[in-house]
Amino acid sequence: MAREGFHSQLGAVLGALVDMTxxxxxxxxxxxxxxxxxxxxxxxxxxxxxxxxxxARRVVEEQTYELLARQQPVAADLRALVSAIRxxxxxxxxGSLANHIAKVARRRHPAHAVPADLVPRFREMxxxxxxxAESAGAVLAEPDAANAARLDVDDDTMDTLHRRLxxxxxxxxxxxxxxxxxxxxxxxxYERFADHAVAIxxxxxxxxxxxxxxxxxxxxx
Amino acid sequence: MAxxxxxxxxxxxxxxxxxxxxVTIGDVSDRREPPAExxxxxxxxxxxxxxxxxxxxxxxxxxxxYNEITALIGPSGCGKxxxxxxxxxxxxxxxxxxxxxxITYHGNDLYRADIDPIEVRxxxxxxxxxxxxxxxxxxxxxxxxxxxxxxxxxxxxxxxEQALTRAALWDEVKDKLKxxxxxxxxxxxxxxxxxxxxxxxxxxxxxxxxxxxxxxxxTARIEDLMHELARDFTIIIVTxxxxxxxxxxxxxxxxxxxxxxxxxRHGRLxxxxxxxxxxxxxxxxxxxxxxxxxxx
Numbered sequence: 001m002a003r004e005g006f007h008s009q010l011g012a013v014l015g016a017l018v019d020m021t022x023x024x025x026x027x028x029x030x031x032x033x034x035x036x037x038x039x040x041x042x043x044x045x046x047x048x049x050x051x052x053x054x055x056a057r058r059v060v061e062e063q064t065y066e067l068l069a070r071q072q073p074v075a076a077d078l079r080a081l082v083s084a085i086r087x088x089x090x091x092x093x094x095g096s097l098a099n100h101i102a103k104v105a106r107r108r109h110p111a112h113a114v115p116a117d118l119v120p121r122f123r124e125m126x127x128x129x130x131x132x133a134e135s136a137g138a139v140l141a142e143p144d145a146a147n148a149a150r151l152d153v154d155d156d157t158m159d160t161l162h163r164r165l166x167x168x169x170x171x172x173x174x175x176x177x178x179x180x181x182x183x184x185x186x187x188x189x190y191e192r193f194a195d196h197a198v199a200i201x202x203x204x205x206x207x208x209x210x211x212x213x214x215x216x217x218x219x220x221x
Numbered sequence: 222m223a224x225x226x227x228x229x230x231x232x233x234x235x236x237x238x239x240x241x242x243x244v245t246i247g248d249v250s251d252r253r254e255p256p257a258e259x260x261x262x263x264x265x266x267x268x269x270x271x272x273x274x275x276x277x278x279x280x281x282x283x284x285x286x287y288n289e290i291t292a293l294i295g296p297s298g299c300g301k302x303x304x305x306x307x308x309x310x311x312x313x314x315x316x317x318x319x320x321x322x323x324i325t326y327h328g329n330d331l332y333r334a335d336i337d338p339i340e341v342r343x344x345x346x347x348x349x350x351x352x353x354x355x356x357x358x359x360x361x362x363x364x365x366x367x368x369x370x371x372x373x374x375x376x377x378x379x380x381x382e383q384a385l386t387r388a389a390l391w392d393e394v395k396d397k398l399k400x401x402x403x404x405x406x407x408x409x410x411x412x413x414x415x416x417x418x419x420x421x422x423x424x425x426x427x428x429x430x431x432x433x434x435x436x437x438x439x440t441a442r443i444e445d446l447m448h449e450l451a452r453d454f455t456i457i458i459v460t461x462x463x464x465x466x467x468x469x470x471x472x473x474x475x476x477x478x479x480x481x482x483x484x485x486r487h488g489r490l491x492x493x494x495x496x497x498x499x500x501x502x503x504x505x506x507x508x509x510x511x512x513x514x515x516x517x
Binding site for chain 2: 003004005006065066069070071072
């Protein structure tokens with residue numbers, strides 16, 4: 001095959017993005033731990049993982065720009081490189097959102113940011129978030145309908161959890177204003193995390209089929 | 222080294238092999254990014270080239286890195302081919318051609334009176350725009366150079382096979398070595414010319430628009446071949462196809478053509494940098510205008 005060098009570099013870019021989704025998954029897992037266990041060490045780990053994601057994204061982006069400049073890619077190769085930029089941004093946001101969650105935990109430490117009766121909900125959000133990060137990596141590595149479908153299901157689950165959270169806060173809320181604000185923000189962070197994973201899957205659809213992703217429906221809170 | 226008695230045919234010894242710098246993302250990448258500091262085989266200092274009174278190109282300062290691919294690009298009349306032909310003293314064959322400034326090969330002045338230009342051309346080989354195989358068999362095309370140069374070889378067959386293999390042509394011609402080279406396709410002929418060049422074991426290979434006469438697939442094969450050859454040879458390529466320079470080279474020198482008030486064109490070096498830099502963020506606006514197609 002001609003242009004082996006170029007194609008292996010392209011593979012390396014996509015491979016790096018898959019690795020980054022793994023790091024984002026680790027970050028959200030640690031962030032949930034930091035949150036639910038009021039664990040400062042876990043919060044610090046999230047900050048480190050987030051920095052690693054920022055650095056990785058910069059390297060990937062530079063490499064992508066250089067491949068665009070030097071290799072005149074067309075068709076699938078061009079879509080792959082354009083997609084790499086978009087996906088890099090989405091993963092970067094996932095890392096930042098995990099970091100926001102960890103920061104809430106740090107700010108409220110040694111108190112728990114999440115009231116005890118809401119812990120199960122957030123634990124589940126954490127689990128779903130971990131799963132969507134993994135699914136995003138799987139879709140990127142193996143773009144097929146099964147991997148994409150798993151993401152859609154988890155995204156719906158997350159939206160439902162998020163909606164229910166609002167009902168709880170707007171219902172008989174006895175934990176005060178600060179806790180209410182934090183719970184709402186935290187719910188938003190998890191929901192956005194999942195949204196970015198879905199965005200990655202949509203970009204992969206574009207990469208494979210050449211069709212631009214549909215407008216994502218605005219999820220109401 | 223500078224003060225040792227110099228044999229007229231000794232134009233310098235190659236330096237110790239340098240490791241190729243690799244930029245890695247994750248574990249997988251065979252990209253080469255050239256080092257910041259150039260390990261120079263050829264150095265060009267303040268060079269201008271004249272044909273009689275006419276200054277064809279001026280202001281050339283650059284270094285050709287060991288085992289790198291250096292591209293010379295620019296519009297017609299910018300002097301890139303003129304500069305290329307200085308490296309193997311082909312300009313000697315043009316009446317009135319004159320080099321001002323200094324061109325050194327492994328630190329030795331290439332134009333010193335006692336340097337043998339034939340030996341220069343063995344060490345610094347050339348591939349031309351139009352494939353020019355000899356009207357001989359494929360085998361004899363390769364064997365000719367070594368025979369004429371008196372290269373000692375125990376087995377010419379092995380030498381021919383090795384040259385053709387390194388030029389990515391062996392599989393296609395191994396069963397018809399006695400057939401005429403002129404029966405090969407354009408792309409095959411060009412790879413034959415490359416094989417012929419490397420059969421005499423040069424250190425540097427000059428390529429003057431080597432793919433201009435070839436179709437895109439033949440071009441892609443030669444570009445892949447260049448990457449492989451760069452492991453063992455230093456390559457300088459002149460190309461009017463700047464996308465080729467972008468794909469293939471480690472460093473790029475951009476030349477422009479300036480028109481003086483008499484209406485004469487003179488070439489000038491504008492910018493010389495890593496190819497990645499030239500094509501993502503060149504320093505000079507003239508470079509940017511040329512590579513983005515705004516030139517003229």
